Amino acid sequence: MPQQANQPLPAGYVLNGYRIEKPLSSGGFSIVYLARDETGTPFAIKEYLPSSLPLRTDGVEVKIEDEGTLAIFRHGLKCFFEEGRALALISHPNVVRVENFFRANETCYMVMQYVRGRTLQFHIQRHRHEFSEAFIRRLFIHLMNGLREVHASKLLHLDIKPANIFVSMEGRPVLLDFGAARITLSEEGTKLKPMYTAGFAAPEHYRFRPEELGPWSDIYSVGATIYTCIAGTPPQAADAREEKDAIIPLRSLARQDYSKELFDIVDACLALDRMKRPQTAFELQKTLMEEPSEEKKSFLETINKPLSKLFSR
Amino acid sequence: MRFTIFQESRVGDREHNEDRVGYSYSRDVLLMVIADGMGGHLQGEVAAEIAVAEITRRFQQEARNKLKRPFDFLVSAIQSAHRAIVSHAVERNLLECPRTTCVACIVQNGRAFWAHAGDSRLYILRRGELVAATHDHSKVQQLIDSGAITPEAAAKHPDRNKIFSCLGGVVPPIIDPGQDVALEVGDTIMLSTDGFWAQIPANILGSMLRKQGILELMPGLLTEAHRRARGESDNISVVAMTWENQDDPNVADTQSLDDEQFESSTNTTQQLGGSGPLEDVSDDEIERAIQEIQNAIRKVPR
Numbered sequence: 001m002p003q004q005a006n007q008p009l010p011a012g013y014v015l016n017g018y019r020i021e022k023p024l025s026s027g028g029f030s031i032v033y034l035a036r037d038e039t040g041t042p043f044a045i046k047e048y049l050p051s052s053l054p055l056r057t058d059g060v061e062v063k064i065e066d067e068g069t070l071a072i073f074r075h076g077l078k079c080f081f082e083e084g085r086a087l088a089l090i091s092h093p094n095v096v097r098v099e100n101f102f103r104a105n106e107t108c109y110m111v112m113q114y115v116r117g118r119t120l121q122f123h124i125q126r127h128r129h130e131f132s133e134a135f136i137r138r139l140f141i142h143l144m145n146g147l148r149e150v151h152a153s154k155l156l157h158l159d160i161k162p163a164n165i166f167v168s169m170e171g172r173p174v175l176l177d178f179g180a181a182r183i184t185l186s187e188e189g190t191k192l193k194p195m196y197t198a199g200f201a202a203p204e205h206y207r208f209r210p211e212e213l214g215p216w217s218d219i220y221s222v223g224a225t226i227y228t229c230i231a232g233t234p235p236q237a238a239d240a241r242e243e244k245d246a247i248i249p250l251r252s253l254a255r256q257d258y259s260k261e262l263f264d265i266v267d268a269c270l271a272l273d274r275m276k277r278p279q280t281a282f283e284l285q286k287t288l289m290e291e292p293s294e295e296k297k298s299f300l301e302t303i304n305k306p307l308s309k310l311f312s313r
Numbered sequence: 314m315r316f317t318i319f320q321e322s323r324v325g326d327r328e329h330n331e332d333r334v335g336y337s338y339s340r341d342v343l344l345m346v347i348a349d350g351m352g353g354h355l356q357g358e359v360a361a362e363i364a365v366a367e368i369t370r371r372f373q374q375e376a377r378n379k380l381k382r383p384f385d386f387l388v389s390a391i392q393s394a395h396r397a398i399v400s401h402a403v404e405r406n407l408l409e410c411p412r413t414t415c416v417a418c419i420v421q422n423g424r425a426f427w428a429h430a431g432d433s434r435l436y437i438l439r440r441g442e443l444v445a446a447t448h449d450h451s452k453v454q455q456l457i458d459s460g461a462i463t464p465e466a467a468a469k470h471p472d473r474n475k476i477f478s479c480l481g482g483v484v485p486p487i488i489d490p491g492q493d494v495a496l497e498v499g500d501t502i503m504l505s506t507d508g509f510w511a512q513i514p515a516n517i518l519g520s521m522l523r524k525q526g527i528l529e530l531m532p533g534l535l536t537e538a539h540r541r542a543r544g545e546s547d548n549i550s551v552v553a554m555t556w557e558n559q560d561d562p563n564v565a566d567t568q569s570l571d572d573e574q575f576e577s578s579t580n581t582t583q584q585l586g587g588s589g590p591l592e593d594v595s596d597d598e599i600e601r602a603i604q605e606i607q608n609a610i611r612k613v614p615r
Contacts, residue, residue, distance in 0.1 A: 100607075
């Protein structure tokens with residue numbers, strides 16, 4: 001977890017009717033808390049608080065003394081609003097739901113549904129090389145439902161990676177963290193500068209030619225995420241690949257049997273040429289649903305099994 | 314103004330060049346700037362890039378004629394570069410803020426003004442002698458100042474790369490304004506990163522400058538700095554300017570430039586787009602954005 005120089009809100013603190021229980025995670029940009037409303041319903045509340053700025057050493061109010069810091073703080077706030085706008089437009093079981101958005105303590109808060117479970121990143125670290133083909137296909141078929149909804153709302157996620165995919169206790173993947181999401185067709189969206197995560201961002205994302213970004217850019221990140229599930233580590237970063245492509249073939253990193261078709265799907269998603277990737281989440285979803293030709297235990301049979309049973313040993 | 318200027322940045326034995334250099338001048342005022350993005354920190358070259366681009370941008374915006382207060386400009390431009398780096402990190406959600414050293418120099422009215430943060434250096438050499446230099450914001454420099462180690466020992470000290478002021482850190486940079494030096498004909502102002510100054514002592518530089526001009530001398534000296542590092546060379550960068558006889562018709566005169574025209578050169582890649590001043594977000598805008606999000610939440614069935 002990256003360093004957060006700022007003090008989190010204390011347990012028991014009541015924020016606009018939500019009682020804070022504990023911080024769940026903290027990132028470069030925010031702290032996420034577990035909180036409950038009056039009825040006891042749990043929520044995840046994201047507090048905008050850039051970790052690189054010293055903003056709160058005591059108490060709950062964000063205090064900004066100098067104008068320069070205030071300008072940076074408010075500029076970052078715009079990105080936080082983008083995330084809120086993006087999420088507010090979508091209602092889908094595979095996309096985290098935003099329930100409320102408000103201003104308090106001189107900063108802003110986004111209230112999201114609380115999903116019990118862990119991030120895919122946690123599972124990869126904990127169960128390195130233990131993901132079966134059936135599990136992977138099932139997880140990403142479901143995730144593509146969410147991503148189709150995102151794209152249908154004319155949004156791009158632009159930061160799909162294992163840390164941003166939550167897996168609920170029942171095994172339902174939920175797409176999180178729309179901090180990088182852009183409303184693709186608006187002027188405003190193209191003016192903002194991109195954020196990206198090395199290894200998961202598509203090559204066109206590094207170049208930041210807005211006209212080159214599209215559903216295929218998210219598809220690249222999905223490919224990199226599947227790659228990470230199998231290899232245990234992300235692929236070589238796309239900007240480095242464009243200079244000298246030294247991506248380690250996934251086949252050579254796999255520690256268990258996967259079908260040739262699955263490797264081919266990942267390779268296609270990770271094509272540097274964006275035209276050679278599956279062009280839509282639906283197209284990728286279809287290929288993931290095709291039964292591999294080899295003798296493989298049918299993944300479709302496993303689709304309703306609980307998550308814990310899907311890690312093959 | 315009549316001067317000769319040289320600038321070069323080499324990768325040395327490193328994989329990437331995290332140094333950025335640049336100069337820009339109009340009829341009456343010259344800016345030289347150098348930044349050494351910090352290895353060990355994420356995206357050092359990004360920090361150096363932003364520093365040089367932002368200071369140059371401010372310069373071209375404010376030095377239409379001459380700068381009224383060169384020191385105020387330097388400190389303010391370096392501070393705004395620092396803020397641009399931090400804001401870049403916040404915008405991209407970077408876990409660690411990229412960092413860079415920086416030294417910038419302004420020449421106008423026949424005088425030199427400079428300011429720096431970190432351990433990239435400025436020297437002024439006159440007839441082979443060092444007449445002014447920046448004082449590194451480094452741990453070893455503190456040790457030398459306190460008498461704990463000799464300058465010779467500093468060159469081999471394990472902490473020789475540790476600096477206590479830089480752009481992009483959590484703590485705002487300490488920015489030291491230098492002196493205001495009246496230039497004499499033949500004076501050379503040189504800005505360099507540690508890949509250069511750690512290998513080529515100022516006295517050697519001085520004695521060689523007595524025999525050769527910067528344009529003939531510097532390319533070979535960069536090669537020599539690289540060679541002396543024996544396969545472990547850091548990025549090597551230099552911006553150097555020699556103040557010429559102001560009446561010598563053989564040296565180009567900046568008076569030939571058009572009004573408000575700038576001549577510039579830099580190794581920045583300019584891919585970042587203008588990380589210009591931050592637009593102010595007003596309270597009203599914040600309220601409007603929140604209202605808009607709340608409306609959207611209510612509108613979409615859940």
